[in-house]
Amino acid sequence: MDHGAHAAVMESHWGGGVSPFAATWQKTMMWIFIVTDGLLFSGLLCGYGFLRMANTIPWPKQSAVFSIPFIALMTFILITSSATMGTAVGAARLGDRRTAVRFLWLTILGGAAFLGCQAYEWTHVIHDGARLYGPLSGSELAHLGVPRQFPAAFFILTGFHGSHVLSGLVILTITALRTGLGKTPAQGVEMAGLYWHFVDLVWVFIFTLFYLV
Amino acid sequence: MAHAEAHAAEAHAPQAFIWKYVFSKDHKVIGVQYYVTAMLMALIAGLLAMLIRLQVGFPEATWPTLGKLLPRGFSDGIMSPEFYAMLFTMHGTIMVFFVLSTAPVSGFGNVLIPLQVGWRDMAFPFLNALSYWTFLPGCIIILASFFVGAGAAAGGWTSYPPLSALQGAVPGSGTGQTLWIVGMVFFIASFTMGGLNFLTTILNLRTKGMSLTRLPLTMWAMLLVAVLGLLSFPSLVAGCILLLFDRHFGTSFYLPSGLILTNVPLLNPDGTPLHAGGSPLLWQHLFWFLGHPEVYILMLPALGFTSDILSTFCRKPIFGYKSMVGAMVSIGALSFLVWGHHMFVSGMNPYLGMAFAVFTMLIAVPSAVKVFNWLATLWGSRIQYRTPVFWALGVVSLFISGGLSGIWLGQSAVDIPLHDTYFVVAHFHLIMAGAALFGVFGATAYWFPKMFGRMMNETLGKAHFWFTFVAYYCTFFPMHYIGIAGHMRRIYASGRPIGYYEFLEPLQEINVFITRSALVLGASQLLFFVNFFWSAFKGPKASENPWNAAGLEWTTPSPPGHGNWPGEIPEVHRWPYDYSVPDAPKDFVPQTDPAPIGARAGGH
Amino acid sequence: MSESTHGSPYRVYWITWAILLVITVAMLMAERFHMPRWFLIVFLVAFMMVKATMIGGNFMHLRFEKRNLAVMVAAGLLVTSLILFAYIAPESWSVLRSTVR
Structure with a gap:
């Protein structure tokens, strides 16, 4: 018989009939997916952390293996592509389809450049003797005395991130084409944007925890 | 915003059989698909x-x-130890993941969530259908592992490396283990897709008036299950990825140096160890x-099912709704802090062991709150003795029995002699297989009329309950005693001279008793299968609300059509436990x- | 959804971009300053979290959404990852101590 409280429930944003997040179910679901996928990378990063900290063989200084300025360039490219993506989403929301499509293609260009850089990095590091099972005996990396987990962690972390970048590029390409044809609403661009920013976010963590720390 | 989508979902042309029943996007069909598949997997694992x-x-x-039916597992009618290892591995894997994570969650969750929150379907029906059709290949792959060259995975459902990471370790460590991992990846992908749908639907798509405190406890359970799954499964995926690489690409995530396989040290041609620097503890943690x-x-x-069923058949609101919710949330939160109690004897850091033990003790508190609330619900009530309430009472009983042995095992010092004995087997079968399974049976008996529009047979249902309940205790309770006496788990004790533990000889008659009870338990399930399938096609028709229950799902036709409510989705004005309200008609x-x-206003 | 009300509607993205770049450069230069290793790690991790917050808040728009969405995401990711790491880290040290060299 608590009419006041009952009325309060019916009106509140947790009272059913509306989204408590003031977001469509699509956006809510995308965020939940991002949390799950993010935790997958957390698991991989924790595994890497465990193996690095438990290792009796000292972990190499990353600057001795990688060209850190080059990795910084990759970071710059990815952050820029995130900014172009944000602009595309903003444009789509404002109804400016041409700008949205243009900036989508710029984002795709940035992502492709990132992948190209990553591929170059892999070639360079493989040439220096990095293999999944450890440093190739007699190679540069073996001379540095790196533990086996170093190249393995490198390939797993960057490989999984790279696969997410690749799938992001596929999603972005489809979004760009369909937005150009007027078939994708602004919300679709926003969903693609959330995924792309998530990919950038993961790179921030990998860049710091694998390349810098 | 929300209601416009509802009308769009209703307009549907008549559909061919394949789109209506096979590749259906309707949550009720998908739920039943999951349920029946889980039943078949349970039959096999049983x-x-x-x-x-x-x-x-x-022995x-x-x-x-x-021996004639399964020639590769038996020679001259004697089971091989390798086959025995495959049996307990696959029994555990299939039961934990493909039966008990599936039937209550993907099965009943899919059927009930839109009905209990008040929506036409799940948030993303296509993804829902995709989740089932990802689950089914996972089942097929895991079953296929029995038929590959060297047999199924044989490292326990926990797949600890190095046994699972070295392909030559035991026969099952080859393709069988790879298929185990692949099957698990399919399962986890399916479960994640389902979890996304569950969480989004329960949070975003409740009907007007259905605040969180007006949700039935079943829905709170599904909400928490989705959260738990979405937060914890990625860790296993990460672990499986690293295991796959250790197995096939020579990495050393879990493999230390110094490994010796069948008397041969694992070395490279140049004498360096094949693996080095890894740790099996990492797998255990992940x-x-x-x-x-x-x-x-x-x-x-x-x-959740138990609370709903008890209040319906006691004609009393569930006692302490808010503390029930608080207990489930605490259990969910604490469950992230206790995992090390499975690893007390692994050689892990003993200070961590202390932390895990303390949190494990803590988790007993909300569990006890739930038990006392159920007992308080039963207190002073006139119980209507129909099949569902028997199962609910069975859950309460088994939750207490199984939970108590968990307190023993949660202490790191007490766990040392009890780890890997039948005491643990008794604990998890009573609580997990017992309480969870009884919950599934209870939910089946309770919501069968809603799902199929027909009533199950009461006599068969009650007979099934009593045989199962008695046989269950007869099978698993004696395991406590043999466990304390030192009977290890997962061992293949055969006649001399293959492998025999003389100190276990006095316990063998208990083992015989357990086996006989287990056979009765297995045979009793036939009563269920007969009841289920016969009633689904030939049972007496059910009304909209055969149990006179107060929940939202009982305002739909039995079974609900596409879109669940023929007209508008109703508004909700109260919680689902208004039973025996004074002054009510x-x-x-x-x-x-x-x-x-x-x-x-809410649940109080 | 409110955005910056004056100037170009895309300002927020490019200002964030500039700040992220500055932070990245700061993180790269950090090594040159002689500081204890643990302090370097704290510094880098803290700046990493700042970057993450800027990306999540501005690019992914969490700053302009209803607060409970941001809380759900942050809590889900951070708390779970912290729990996993908090237990695994001491474990790795004890494995290191007990490893035969």
Whole structure:
């Protein structure tokens, strides 16, 4: 018989009939997916952390293996592509389809450049003797005395991130084409944007925890 | 915003059989698909359990008929130890993931969530259908592992490396283990897709008036299960990825140096160790970080079902709704902090062991709160003794029995002699297989009329309950005693001279008793299968609300058509537990009734 | 959804971009300053979290959404990852101590 409280429930944003997040179910679901996928990378990063900290063989200084300025360039490219993506989403929301499509293609260009850089990095590091099972005996990396987990962690972390970048590029390409044809609403661009920013976010963590720390 | 989508979903042309029943996007069909698939997997895993018990109960017997049916597992009618290892591995894997994570969660969750929150379907029906059709290949792959060259995975459902990471370790460590990992990846992908749908639907798509405190406890359970699954499964995926690389690409994530395989050290041609620097503890941590929330994923739905069933058949509101919710949330949260209690004897850091033990003790508190609330619900009530309430009472009983042995095991010092003994087997079967399974049976008996529009047979249902309940205790309770006496788990004790533990000889008659009870338990399930399938096609038609229950799902036709409510989705004005309200015209007030009586604003 | 009300509607993205770049450069230069290793790690991790917050808040728009969405995401990701790491880290040290060299 608590009419006041009952009325309060019916009106509140947790009272059913509306989204408590003031977001469509699509956006809510995308965020939940991002949390799950993010935790997958957390698991991989924790595994890497465990193996690095438990290792009796000292972990190499990353600057001795990688060209850190080059990795910084990759970071710059990815952050820029995130900014172009944000602009595309903003444009789509404002109804400016041409700008949205243009900036989508710029984002795709940035992502492709990132992948190209990553591929170059892999070639360079493989040439220096990095293999999944450890440093190739007699190679540069073996001379540095790196533990086996170093190249393995490198390939797993960057490989999984790279696969997410690749799938992001596929999603972005489809979004760009369909937005150009007027078939994708602004919300679709926003969903693609959330995924792309998530990919950038993961790179921030990998860049710091694998390349810098 | 929300209601416009509802009308779009209703307009549907008549559909061909394949789109209506096979590749259906309707949550009720998908739920039943999951449920029936889980039943078949349970049948298979149950048969595996029968084989395990035959071996343990009668190790010196020969089985010529079985030897002919399963030639690769038996030679001259004697089970091979390698096959025994495959049996307990696959029994555990299939039961934990493909039966008990599936039937209550994907099965009943899919059927009930839109009906209990008040929506036409799940948030993303296509993804829902995709989740089932990802689950089914996972089932096929895991079953296929029995038929590959060297047999199925044989490293326990926990797949610890190095046994699971070295392909030559045991016969099952080859392709069988790879298929195990692949099957698990399919399962986890399917479960994640389902979890996304569950969480989004329960949070975003409740009907007007359905605040969180007006949700039935079943829905709270599904909400928490989705959260637990989404947060913990990624850890296992990460672990499986690293395991796959250790197995096939020579990495050393879990493999230390110094490994010796069948008397041959694992070395490279140049004498350096094949693997170095890895640690099996990493797998254990990543696995159990999922493993513990996983067992709560199995338990929570049963706890939710029990609350709903008890209040309906006691004609009393569930006692302490808010503390029930608080208890389930605490259990869910604490479940992330206790995983190390599976690893007390692994050589892990003992200070961590202390932390894990303390949190494990803590988790007993909300569990006890739930038990006392159920007992308080039963207190002073006139119980209507129909099949569902028997199962609910069974859940309460098994939750207490199984939970108590968990307190023993949660202390790191007490766990040292009990780890890897039958005491642990008793604990998890009573609580997980017992309480969770009884929850599934109870939910089946309770919601069968809603799902199929027909009533199950009461006599068969009650007979099934009593046989199962008694046989369950007879099978698993004695395991406590043999466990304390030192009977290890997962061992293949055969007649001399293959492998025999003389100190276990006095316990063998208990093993025989357990095996006989297990056979009765297995055979009793036939009553269920007969009841289920016969009633689904030939049972008496059910009304919209055969149990006079107050929940929202009972305002739909039995079974609900596409879109669940023929007209508009009703508004909700109260919680689903308004039973025996003074001054009410009937002994229950449905959730949709706007009359200003009973509990309206929330769950108190 | 409110954005910056004056100037170009895309300002927020490019200002964030500039700040992220500055932070990245700061993180790269950090090594040159002689500081204890643990302090370097704290510094880098803290700046990493700042970057993450800027990306999540501005690019992914969490700053302009209803607060409960941001809380759900942050809590889900951070708390779970912290729990996993908090237990695994001491374990790795004890494995290191007990490893035969």
